[in-house]
Amino acid sequence: xxxxxxxxxxxxxxxxxxxxxxxxxxxxxxxxxxxxxxxxxxxxxxxxxxxxxxxxxxxxxxxxxxxxxxxxxxxxxxxxxxxxxxxxxxxxxxxxxxxxxxxxxxxxxxxxxxxxxxxxxxxxxxxxxxxxxxxxxxxxxxxxxxxxxxxxxxxxxxxxxxxxxxxxxxxxxxxxxxxxxxxxxxxxxxxxxxxxxxxxxxxxxxxxxxxxxxxxxxxxxxxxxxxxxxxxxxxxxxxxxxxxxxxxxxxxxxxxxxxxxxxxxxxxxxxxxxxxxxxxxxxxxxxxxxxxxxxxxxxxxxxxxxxxxxxxxxxxxxxxxxxxxxxxxxxxxxxxxxxxxxxxxxxxxxxxxxxxxxxxxxxxxxxxxxxxxxxxxxxxxxxxxxxxxxxxxxxxxxxxxxxxxxxxxxxxxxxxxxxxxxxxxxxxxxxxxxxxxxxxxxxxxxxxxxxxxxxxxxxxxxxxxxxxxxxx
Numbered sequence: 001x002x003x004x005x006x007x008x009x010x011x012x013x014x015x016x017x018x019x020x021x022x023x024x025x026x027x028x029x030x031x032x033x034x035x036x037x038x039x040x041x042x043x044x045x046x047x048x049x050x051x052x053x054x055x056x057x058x059x060x061x062x063x064x065x066x067x068x069x070x071x072x073x074x075x076x077x078x079x080x081x082x083x084x085x086x087x088x089x090x091x092x093x094x095x096x097x098x099x100x101x102x103x104x105x106x107x108x109x110x111x112x113x114x115x116x117x118x119x120x121x122x123x124x125x126x127x128x129x130x131x132x133x134x135x136x137x138x139x140x141x142x143x144x145x146x147x148x149x150x151x152x153x154x155x156x157x158x159x160x161x162x163x164x165x166x167x168x169x170x171x172x173x174x175x176x177x178x179x180x181x182x183x184x185x186x187x188x189x190x191x192x193x194x195x196x197x198x199x200x201x202x203x204x205x206x207x208x209x210x211x212x213x214x215x216x217x218x219x220x221x222x223x224x225x226x227x228x229x230x231x232x233x234x235x236x237x238x239x240x241x242x243x244x245x246x247x248x249x250x251x252x253x254x255x256x257x258x259x260x261x262x263x264x265x266x267x268x269x270x271x272x273x274x275x276x277x278x279x280x281x282x283x284x285x286x287x288x289x290x291x292x293x294x295x296x297x298x299x300x301x302x303x304x305x306x307x308x309x310x311x312x313x314x315x316x317x318x319x320x321x322x323x324x325x326x327x328x329x330x331x332x333x334x335x336x337x338x339x340x341x342x343x344x345x346x347x348x349x350x351x352x353x354x355x356x357x358x359x360x361x362x363x364x365x366x367x368x369x370x371x372x373x374x375x376x377x378x379x380x381x382x383x384x385x386x387x388x389x390x391x392x393x394x395x396x397x398x399x400x401x402x403x404x405x406x407x408x409x410x411x412x413x414x415x416x417x418x419x420x421x422x423x424x425x426x427x428x429x430x431x432x433x434x435x436x437x438x439x440x441x442x443x444x445x446x447x448x449x450x451x452x453x454x455x456x457x458x459x460x461x462x463x464x465x466x467x468x469x470x471x472x
Contacts, residue, residue, distance in 0.1 A: 036052040038131070056113070056134075070083055079102065097118070098117075118131060199237065207244060220243045222241050224239050246260055293306050311452075349371055383422050390420045415436040418435070419434070419448060420432050421456035
């Protein structure tokens with residue numbers, strides 16, 4: 001405290017004089033506190049007044065110590081009796097007493113404060129005075145709001161909140177974040193982020209390191225990550241819209257980084273819907289462009305391959321076209337079966353394909369008329385037999401096994417995912433078009449099959465026209 005009032009032989013608030021240096025040490029300790037502190041003796045005379053009290057009210061310790069209560073200087077005359085009664089009542093009560101009332105500043109302003117008062121008892125157990133700690137009510141309310149906000153974020157927030165320390169390890173996490181990461185709130189604390197996330201963890205760690213060094217970015221970032229501990233057992237890919245706040249200690253003279261507050265919201269469904277809509281728009285535009293380009297082709301077969309070239313963009317790496325043996329004029333397989341009129345299994349002849357070594361345009365192949373030797377159960381004959389699309393995939397097989405899988409099916413060696421769509425025109429099955437993807441792409445989905453069938457219908461129309469012209 002900045003000053004204290006002593007009687008002749010003993011301190012008003014203690015039976016003995018402090019040892020040499022004790023008063024100065026006590027004053028330094030209490031002056032360094034953030035709370036405003038004052039003390040009164042048994043007669044209500046101010047004996048102590050620290051610097052925070054001086055800051056709030058403007059009265060120095062020299063001006064405050066020795067005054068009788070707050071009357072006539074720190075409270076209005078009309079309020080003095082009530083305020084004094086409340087304060088002195090704490091000397092007879094047990095425990096702390098909390099009150100709120102208005103005090104006067106040195107320049108005549110009024111400050112609403114919240115006080116916490118308690119009796120100071122002497123060696124005989126009788127009240128020797130009281131101490132009073134007070135703070136501005138708005139500051140207290142701000143503190144309470146901050147605490148309430150923190151508790152709400154960590155208990156009831158509908159987005160994930162994780163406090164990451166300077167070593168980039170979770171120090172605190174709320175319930176929502178724990179569920180998103182697939183672990184209990186306690187289990188994930190102190191773990192490296194690489195144990196919690198797979199894909200995307202490098203991007204997240206880079207963002208956290210940047211925030212620690214430079215501060216928060218101006219806008220949230222959308223990050224695709226895979227959660228290691230998903231319910232399915234396989235890493236689950238999610239899109240989290242993330243915001244970051246650098247945390248620094250308010251007690252240090254210069255900011256000392258405590259870590260980063262990472263807030264995230266799962267927007268996976270919205271992003272997937274957005275991506276699907278963009279994909280549909282692109283594919284619709286591709287079909288429109290393909291129709292215009294094919295319309296400029298004099299050769300119907302060329303028009304069919306042009307249709308496939310436009311379809312491949314952003315969709316697949318390779319395309320193969322196999323026609324039913326005998327297609328031409330009135331050829332083809334009628335109805336919905338995959339057998340010829342004689343009851344024999346359908347034989348397929350390769351008529352167009354993209355280059356096997358690298359992506360390129362789909363071009364007609366030499367018309368040797370020899371059927372492709374497909375193994376039993378091959379997706380292409382199945383497609384003709386079912387008169388519907390068929391999907392196949394090597395999955396996550398090793399590269400050697402994937403190449404063997406593709407070679408056995410007469411496909412380019414980099415093929416890992418396949419989608420076969422039937423070619424039909426005027427109620428007849430003409431053949432099958434096969435789209436192939438490499439390991440760098442995802443598997444074909446149901447939505448991909450719908451697009452492939454749209455392309456196949458256009459290709460079939462062109463090939464049917466070509467067969468009619470050949471027959472003529």
